Amino acid sequence: MPNLLTLIRGAWLAGIIFCIGAIFYSLNAGLKFDTDILSLLPESPHSQSERIANQALAESSNKRVIFLVTGIDRQQTQSAALEVQQALISSEIFLTVQGRIDAQQLAELQTSLAQFEYFHLTNDDQKSLENHSVSNQHPLIKQALSRLYSPMSAVVGKDIQSDPLQLFFNWQSAMSPLTAFSLQDDWLTRDVNDQRYYLISAELRQSPFDISTQLQLDTLITELRNNLGDTIEVLTSGIIFHASHGAKQAQFEISTIGLGSILAIMLLLLFILRKVSLVLITFLPIIVGCTVAFALTLLIFDKVHLITLAFGAGLIGVAIDYSLHFICASIATESKQGLLRRILPSLALGLLSSIVAYAAQAMTPFPGLRQMACFSALGLIAAWLTVVLFLPLFNIPTSTWAQTRVLPILSKLRHYWPSIQQARLYIPLLILIMLSIWQLGSLTVNDDIRNLQTSPDELIANEVRVLNLLEAPAFGQYLVLNAATADRLLQLEEAIALQLESIIHDGHLQAFQSSAQQLYSQNKQQQQYQLIADKVYGEQQLLQAFSQALGAESIERSARQVFLNSNNDVMTSEQWLQEPASQGYRHLWLGQTDNTFYSLITFTGLTAEAIEKLSKLKSDQVIYIDRVQSISNILSLYRSQLLLWIIAAYGFILLVLTMKYKLQAWRVIAAPALASIFTIALLSALGAQITLFNLLALLILLGIGLDASIFLFDSKGEPHTWLAVNLSTLTTLFAFGLLGLCQTPVLHYFGITILIGIFLIWLLAPSFTMKGDSNEAH
C-alpha cells in the first residue's frame, strides 16, 4: 500500500509540475485575457438568424471608435480636430482613420454606381414615368427644367447628356442616408448650441479587448486632452473604452481582493497557529489549487476571463477549508497516527458537496459562469488532493497555545450556543422562517442586462452624448431576413419595404435602412431599365419633349447615344459591395452562411405600434429582434431554471447524505438551506432586487455550508473541528465578502449574498449539528 501511495504522490507532483510548465508556456506565448462582459452571456441565442446577426453586428461595431472634437472657437476646434486625426494615424493602432474628407475620396463617391445609373429610379420617378403621358408639361420635365433655370444648374447641368431628366441625381440624393452630420470645412460636422462638432471615426487594428491596444489608446487620449487644453473637448464612443475600463477594474479588483483576502487570512492564521511554517503549510494546497485551476482552465478554454479570476480569488476561501480541518485536527491531537483516516470521510463528503454545487453552475448555458465553475471545481480538487497526499508528510507539532488558550474560549462560546432541540432556538427560528416565507412572497426580481454592465456612469454619459449627436439608428432592434439566394433576399426586402412604407405612412416609424434601398433585385433593376428605355429614350418620348422644351434639340441625339453605349448588365451584390457608395449599407448585408443569405433592416424612430407590427411579420424568413429584450428574456429564463437546479442539487445531496446519516441527514442540510432562505429574504426586505447572480451565490453557500455541517456533525462537535469551522468561516468571509466591495455588479451581487449567507451558516450550523450533551466536552 505505501508503494501505491508513493506512486500516487509522484503522479500528483508530476501533474503539478506539468501545470506550472503549462502556465509558463502560456505566459511566454502571450497570455490573452478575456475582458468582454458579453461573453458571460449564453452563446446560443434562439435562432440561427439571430446568432448570425449578433455576430455580424459585433464584428462591425467592436473595432469602431468614434471621436467628436468640439469647442467654442471654430478655427481652434478645426485645427484641434486635425491634430487628433494625425495623432490617431501616427499611433498605428488604427487600421483606418476617417476625419477630414479629401477630394479624391469624394470624387469616387460621386461617380460610384454611375455605371448602373439606368437601373435605378426612385419610387416617385417610377410612378411619374408610368402614369403621365408624354408632353412638355410632364412633371419630370418641369422639375428638370426648373433646376436648370435656377442656381442649381451648377449642380445638375454637367450631367445633362447622361442624365437629362436628372433621374439618377434624384435617386442618388434619395438613397444617401439622412445623417445629423454634414460636410462643412471638409469635415463631417454638426452645429449644436453654437458649438461645432467634428467627427472622426476609426477602425482598430486589433480586437478592442487587446490589452496593449487599450493601454496605447488610453495614453494617447490622455496626452491629446492635456495638449488641447480646457477649451477643446474630445468625446469618445467605442467598445474599447468600456473594455479597457472593465479590464482595469477587474485587474484592480482581482489584485486587491486576492491580496486582501490572502493577507487577512495569513494574519488570522498566524494569530491562531503562531508559526510561520504552519501558515505556509496551510497555504500550500491553496497555491497548488490556484496553479492547477489556472493552468487547466487555460488549456480547456484557451482564453481566461478576468471575471473568472476575480471569482476564482474567492476559491482561496473555500480551498483553505481542507487545510484548516487537517491542521486544526493535527495541532489538537497528540497521536498523529490514523489522523487522516479519521477525517478523510468528512473531507471527501465536503469536496463532493462543493463539486455538486459547482457542477450545477457548470450546467448553466453561460460560458463565463461555466468557466468560473470549472476553475473553482478544478482548484478545489487540486487543493483537496494536496491536503490528502502531502500534508500528512509534514511533521505538525501539537500546539499548546491553541489547546490551552484558543480551544477553551471556543468551547465556552459553544456552551452558550443553543441547540435546535431547545425551545429558545426553535421557536424564534420558526417565526423567522415564516417571516422569511412571507417576505419571499413580495420578492422582486431584476433581469436587466445592465447587471452585466461594468462601466461607470461618466463613461456611459459620454457615450450617450456621442450617440445622441450622431442620431444613429437604433441597432438594438432590427429585422433579420433570410433567403436561399441573394436575389430572393432582395425581393424579400422589397416586399417587406412596402409594409414598412405603410407603417411610416401611418406615422409609427421615421425611417428604415435596408440594402435593397440601394441594391435593387435583378427583376426590379430590369424593369426600371426597361421603363427608362421606353419612356425616356424611346422615339418621341420624354427625352424628345425635354430637348424641345429646353430649346436644345441636339441634346436628344447625344443623350440617346450615351444611353445606348452604356452598360446594360444589372448590378450584382458582389459589384455593389465593391462600390464606395455602398459603405453606408454594407453592414446590413450579412452575406452567405450555410447556403442561406442573410440581411438586416434597421430602424429610426421606432414606436410601440411599429414594434407590434414588426413582430407580426414573423415567418421562416423574417424575424424581428430586440437585443435588449431578448437578453433580458434569457436572463429571466436562466434565473428560473437556476432555481430548479438549486432545488435539484439540494435533493441530490440530501439523497447522498441520507445514505450515510440516515434520518439525521436533515441536520446537515438545514444550515445552508435556512441560511439561503434567510439571506434572500433579508436582501429582499432591504429593498434589493434578486438577480440570477444572487441565486448563483446560493449554490456556493450550499457547498460551503455543507462543508461546515458535515465536519461538525462527523466530529461530534470536537473543539478542533469547531476551531476549523470558525477559521474557515472567517476565511470565507474575507475571500468572498470582499467581492461584495466590487464595482462589477455581477461580482457585487455574488459577494454580498455570500457574505450574509456564510455568517448565517456559521450561526446555524452548530445548532443543528451538535447534540445537547456534546456541549459538555470541557
Add this chain to the structure above:
Amino acid sequence: MIRALHLLTLSLLLMTLSSFAQPRAEQDVTVLNKILAKQSQVAGTFEQAKHLAILPMPIRSSGEFSFTELSGLNWTVLKPVHSQMVLDDQGIRQIQEGKVVWALDASQPAASHISTIIASVLAADWQTLNKHFDLSHTLTGTRWDINLQPTSQVLLTAVKRITLTGEQVLEKMTLFEANGDSTVIQFDIRNSQP
C-alpha cells in the same frame, strides 16, 4: 450592451458630395465690407445664362428673387416656364403649383451648398465666403471686381472660381465650373437693406 449595438453608425455619414474649406485672413473682409456692406435683405430680378460645353447656345432664364436672413433665398423663374425654388437652412425645396415636388435635406450637401454660396454672395456676407474662398478684388473707379478662389480641394472638384462685379450693388455673378461649364447670373437689385 445597448451602446455596443449603436456604434455602427459612422459609415452612414460618408455619403456626401461636396464641401468647403479653411478660414482666411480677416483683412480682406474688412476692405470688402467697405466696398459692399453686408445686407440683411435683398430683392430684385435676375437673368441667368447657363453655358454648357456641349450646347452651342446657353440656356437662358429670368425671373425674380428675394433674400432675407430669416427666410432664405426665394428664386422664382418666370421665363421660359414658371417655377419656384426655396433655398434655406433646411435645404432646398422645389415648388410647383404651390406644392413641394422635391426637397433636399440640408444634411445632404450635394446641392444645398450652392444655396449657401449664392445666399452669401447676395447678402455680401464676406465673413462666410472667406471661410471657403480666397477673396481678392480690383477697383476701377467705383466699379469693382471680386474674385473667389476655392481654398478646399473638395470644393475645387466642383467650382473652379467665382467672379462678382458691380458698382454700389452686385450686378453680375459668374460661376466657373470644374468641367468647363459656367453659370452667369445678372442681377437688377431693386431693394436692399444692410
